[in-house]
Amino acid sequence: xxxxxxxxxxxxxxxxxxxxxxxxxxxxxxxxxxxxxxxxxxxxxxxxxxxxxxxxxxxxxxxxxxxxxxxxxxxxxxxxxxxxxxxxxxxxxxxxxxxxxxxxxxxxxxxxxxxxxxxxxxxxxxxxxxxxxxxxxxxxxxxxxxxxxxxxxxxxxxxxxxxxxxxxxxxxxxxxxxxxxxxxxxxxxxxxxxxxxxxxxxxxxxxxxxxxxxxxxxxxxxxxxxxxxxxxxxxxxxxxxxxxxxxxxxxxxxxxxxxxxxxxxxxxxxxxxxxxxxxxxxxxxxxxxxxxxxxxxxxxxxxxxxxxxxxxxxxxxxxxxxxxxxxxxxxxxxxxxxxxxxxxxxxxxxxxxxxxxxxxxxxxxxxxxxxxxxxxxxxxxxxxxxxxxxxxxxxxxxxxxxxx
Amino acid sequence: xxxxxxxxxxxxxxxxxxxxxxxxxxxxxxxxxxxxxxxxxxxxxxxxxxxxxxxxxxxxxxxxxxxxxxxxxxxxxxxxxxxxxxxxxxxxxxxxxxxxxxxxxxxxxxxxxxxxxxxxxxxxxxxxxxxxxxxxxxxxxxxxxxxxxxxxxxxxxxxxxxxxxxxxxxxxxxxxxxxxxxxxxxxxxxxxxxxxxxxxxxxxxxxxxxxxxxxxxxxxxxxxxxxxxxxxxxx
Numbered sequence: 215x216x217x218x219x220x221x222x223x224x225x226x227x228x229x230x231x232x233x234x235x236x237x238x239x240x241x242x243x244x245x246x247x248x249x250x251x252x253x254x255x256x257x258x259x260x261x262x263x264x265x266x267x268x269x270x271x272x273x274x275x276x277x278x279x280x281x282x283x284x285x286x287x288x289x290x291x292x293x294x295x296x297x298x299x300x301x302x303x304x305x306x307x308x309x310x311x312x313x314x315x316x317x318x319x320x321x322x323x324x325x326x327x328x329x330x331x332x333x334x335x336x337x338x339x340x341x342x343x344x345x346x347x348x349x350x351x352x353x354x355x356x357x358x359x360x361x362x363x364x365x366x367x368x369x370x371x372x373x374x375x376x377x378x379x380x381x382x383x384x385x386x387x388x389x390x391x392x393x394x395x396x397x398x399x400x401x402x403x404x405x406x407x408x409x410x411x412x413x414x415x416x417x418x419x420x421x422x423x424x425x426x427x428x429x430x431x432x433x434x435x436x437x438x439x440x441x442x443x444x445x446x447x448x449x450x451x452x453x454x455x456x457x458x459x460x461x462x463x464x465x466x467x468x469x470x471x472x473x474x475x476x477x478x479x480x481x482x483x484x485x486x487x488x489x490x491x492x493x494x495x496x497x498x499x500x501x502x503x504x505x506x507x508x509x510x511x512x513x514x515x516x517x518x519x520x521x522x523x524x525x526x527x528x529x530x531x532x533x534x535x536x537x538x539x540x541x542x543x544x545x546x547x548x549x550x551x552x553x554x555x556x557x558x559x560x561x562x563x564x565x566x567x568x569x570x571x572x573x574x575x576x577x578x579x580x581x582x583x584x585x586x587x588x589x590x591x592x593x594x595x596x597x598x599x600x601x602x603x604x605x606x607x608x609x610x611x612x613x614x615x616x617x618x
Numbered sequence: 619x620x621x622x623x624x625x626x627x628x629x630x631x632x633x634x635x636x637x638x639x640x641x642x643x644x645x646x647x648x649x650x651x652x653x654x655x656x657x658x659x660x661x662x663x664x665x666x667x668x669x670x671x672x673x674x675x676x677x678x679x680x681x682x683x684x685x686x687x688x689x690x691x692x693x694x695x696x697x698x699x700x701x702x703x704x705x706x707x708x709x710x711x712x713x714x715x716x717x718x719x720x721x722x723x724x725x726x727x728x729x730x731x732x733x734x735x736x737x738x739x740x741x742x743x744x745x746x747x748x749x750x751x752x753x754x755x756x757x758x759x760x761x762x763x764x765x766x767x768x769x770x771x772x773x774x775x776x777x778x779x780x781x782x783x784x785x786x787x788x789x790x791x792x793x794x795x796x797x798x799x800x801x802x803x804x805x806x807x808x809x810x811x812x813x814x815x816x817x818x819x820x821x822x823x824x825x826x827x828x829x830x831x832x833x834x835x836x837x838x839x840x841x842x843x844x845x846x847x848x849x850x851x852x853x
Contacts, residue, residue, distance in 0.1 A: 219729045230717040528713045531674065532774070533702020533730035536694050612674040615713060616665070 220538055223529075224545035227522075234518045235550060241510030242554025242594065243561060246587045249500040250562025251577075253586070255569070256493045258576035274445040275312075276345060277477040279455060280437045283470050295434040296463045296472050302438050304458050310451045313441040315342045318425045318432065324374055324418060325390040331377035334417045335368075335391065337425020345441050353385040353400035356421050360399075364423040368396040372404035372415035389418075394428050396420065448477065504590060507554065508598040511547055515602035519543070526606050527614030536607035543606050547599025548592055555591035559584055620683075621781060621813055622648040622671065627680035627690075629666050640666045642836045644680070648815065650781075653808045655816045655824035658833035665786065667833065668817050672705050672784045673697045685781050702730050706775025710787035712767045714759040714774075720746060721755045724774045731778055738777075745773040749803060765796030772803055783807065783814045789823055801826050801850075825850045 228235045282294035302316040318337035323330050336342075343355045353369070360367050368389055375384050375398075384398045405414045426433055442451045452475055459473055519526070526539055566577040629641040640663045648654055658664050669675040670682060673689055676697075682690040689700055707713075714723045724742040746752055749769035759767050768788060775783050785804065789797035804814055805826060816827055824830050828849060831841045 216730075223729060226718065230715075524713065525715060528715060529726070529730070530698070531672070531701060531707050531713070532727040533698050533778075535698040535730070538698075538730060610675070612669040615674070615709070 216538070217541060220541040221545050224542045224549060227525075227542065227546050228549060231518055231522070234514050238511045238514045238547075238550040239554040239557065241507040241514075242504075242551050242591060243507075243558040245500070245504040245507035246555045246558025246591065247562040247565065248503050249587065249590070250559050251565050251569070252493075252497065252500050253582055254562070254566035254577040254579055255575055257578035257580055257582075258566075258570065261578050262576045274478055275443070275448060276439060276441040277448060277452060277475055278437050278439050279459065279473050279475055281435060281473055283472055283474060294472055295432075297435045297438065297459070298433070298462075299435065301459055301462050302435065304462060305438060305440060305455055308451065308454050308458070310442050310444075310447040310454070311440055312443050313341050313345045313439075315339055315345045315439040315441075316422060316435045317342075317437045317439065318422060318430050319436050320425070320430055322391060322429070324370075324378060326378040326387065329378045331374050333371070333374045335425070335429065336417060336419050337422040337429065338419055339422055342419065342439075345439050348405075349403040351401045351403045352383065353398070355400050356419060361421045361423055364427055365421060366394055366396045366424060366428070367399045367420065369400040369402060369419040370398055371402050371417040373413055374416065374418055375401055391420075391429065452477070504594060507551075508594040511550060511594065512598040512602060515543065515547055515599060516605065519602055519606045522606075523609060523614045523617045526609055527611050527617070530609075530611035531615055539607040540603045543603035544596065544599045547603070548595030551591035551595030552588070555587040559587050619650070619686075620647040621650040621652075621685060622646075623681075623683040624671075625681040625683075627667075627670060627677045627682060629663075629670060629675070629678050640836050641670070641677070644833075644836075644838055646831060646838065646841065648782075648813065650813055651808070651811050652829060653804075653814050653816075653827040655818060655827035655830045656833060657818055657821065657824045657830060658839075659819060662833045663836040664817050664819075664833055668784055668786055668815075671782075671815065672707060673701050698730070699732065702727055703732075703778055704781045706778070706780035706783040708768070708771050708775050708783065708785040708788050710790035712759065712764075712771050712791070714767055714770060716760065717758055719756045719758055720751060720762065720770045720773075723759070723770055724777055726774060727778045742773070742777060745776050746770070749773050763796070764792050765799060768792060768796065768800050769803065772800070776807075781813060783812055784817070785814065786817045787819070788816070789818070789820065797823070822850070 279297070281297040299316055302314050305311060306314040315338055319334060321332060321334050323332050324335075338356070339361060340356050340358055343350075350369075351372075355369055356367065359365070368391075370378075370384055370389075378384065378389065379387065384401060387398050388395045389398055390396075402415065402417075402419075407413055420429065440451065440455060442448050455475075456471065460471065463472055465472065526534075529539060529542075563579060566579055569575045570577045624644055624646050627641055627644040628639070630637050630639045632638075644667065656664055656667060666675065670677050673684070673692075677690050680690065681688065684700065685704055687700070689697065692700065714720075715726065721739070721742055724745060725738055728738045728742075743752070743755065746755060749772055751766060751769055751773070754762060754766060754770075757766075759770070762770065768791075783804075788800055788804070792800060801823060804816070808814055814827075816823065818824050825844065825848065827844070829841070829843045832839045
C-alpha cells in the first residue's frame, strides 16, 4: 500500500531530522502537559467540593424536599402544612427510591442540670442514619421501637454533647427539653466545622413521633429527604416526586409548587461558580498553549521544508506525486503531535501526581486527558501540517532539484 | 519507431512580466538504444531541455512523445508515473537522500512504483553489485566517495528498468579516474541496449556517445552522428 510506504518515509524523515522533530515534539508536549494538569486540577477540585457537600448530608444520589415554596435555601417556611407522612409513604413507593426520611426540625434549648445549650433538634425516622451514612461514636441510633412507642430518647451531636456533659460520657444520662426528660441513647461521630463555618455536629435527633407529640405539636413535616437508587436517577426521581406531591396537595395546574428541592447539584452550583470561572480561564490558557504548539509545528515544518527542498525534488524525480509528498509531511506532523501528546500526558500526569502528593492543590487523574490529547494532537498535526505539506508538494521538481 | 520525439518544443519563463525564451522550436528524435550527448555552453538551455525530457517541466508549446505517449500535457499524477516507470535520472550532484543507506537509496523509486514486481531488495542488491558496490550496501552517502555515490545513483536510476537514462553532467563532480569509471558504466549499459542521454559541456565526455546534439541559445545548432574513429570507445 502506497500510504504505508509514505508513512515509512515520514518516519524516516523524522529520524533524519532529529533536531526539528525534537523541537516540534516539545511544543506539543508542553501544550498537552498543561492541558492534562488543568483537567486533573479541575476534577480534583470538583471531587473535593462534592466530598464537602456529602459531609453536609448529601450524597450524589440524594436530595431534599422542603415544605413551602420560595427561594430561600435551607430556611423553612413555618406555615406550610401540606407535607405529611402520607406523602413520605407515597414517595417510598416510587421504584427508583431507596430511602425516604421524613423530618421535623426545631431549634430549642437542651438542658442538663445547670448546663444548657441551644441546638437544632430533628424528629426523624431510623432510616436517617442510613441516608446520611453517619456513624455512631457511642451508644445506639434511634430504633423502630423508639419510633413506634414515641419514646423520649435522644441522640446527640458532638457539639451539644460537649456543652452539656463536658468530657463525660453522655450515654444513659438524661437531657431536658422543655418539660420532658429524654434519655441519651447515642452520640454521633464528630465531623468538624466545614470550611464555610457550618457546624454539622450542632444537632440532636429524636424519633419523629415524639417530635410530633411532644416537641412541635404539629402533624405535618418540614422536609423529606429522598435517596434514589442511583445518582443518575435523581432527575427522573425528582420529577416523579413533584408529580406525587402536587397530586397529594391538590395543586391545580396553574398553582406553583408548595415545596422546593434542594439537590447536591444545586448547592454545588453555588459553591463552584467561582471555580468554574477559574476552569474556564485555565481551559483558555491551555487552548492557547495548544495553539502555540500547533504553530510551533507549522513553523518548524516550514523551515524544515526549506532545508529539505532537495529531498522533495529527488522524491519527485523518481515518481513521487504531489499527494505522496503531502501525505508524507502530514504524517510527519501528525506523528510528531502524537508523540508530543503522549509525552505531554506523561509529563502532565507526573506533575498532577506531584501537586497532589505535595498538598499544593487537589488533583484527580482520569482517562479524559488521554483521549482528549489523542484527538487534539491528531487535529493539531492535521491542521497545522496541511499548509507546510501543500507547500512542499507544490514546489517545482525542476527547481527544487537544482537548489543547493 | 522513435522512443523519444520532440516536435517544435518551446519553453519560456515569465519573470516579473518579462518573458524569457529558453527553448525555441527544438525538434529531435531519439531511437531506442541510442547513445546521445547534448552539449552546449551554460545558459544555452541544456538543463531546461533535460527537465522537459525528464517530465520535470512541461513545454510551453510543442509536442513531446515519449514511448508512444504524448506527455507534454499530462497532469501531475500521470507525469509522476511516467517519471517513475520510464525515466532514470543521474545527477551531477548525485542527489542521494542523506542519512539513508545505499540500498535504501537505490530502492527509493520503488516506494512510488505502482506495483513493485519481484523482490525489490534483491534487485537493488544485484544492481549495486553490478556497479561494484556489493560491499557498501549499508553505507550512507556521507560514508561513500564521490565515485561511489555516483554509482549508487546509477543503480537507483536502473531499479525500475526505465526506457531512458537521463544523465545531467554525470562526471561534473568527479575526479578524472572516477569520471572515466562512470562513463564506462554508461558505455556498458548502452551495450546492454539501454537508451542514454548525456547532458554535458565537456566534449571529451560527449564523445562517448554515438551522436552529439549541440544547443546554442535555445536552439539546436548541430546534430551529427560520430564516425567510429571519432567516438571514444569503451576500453
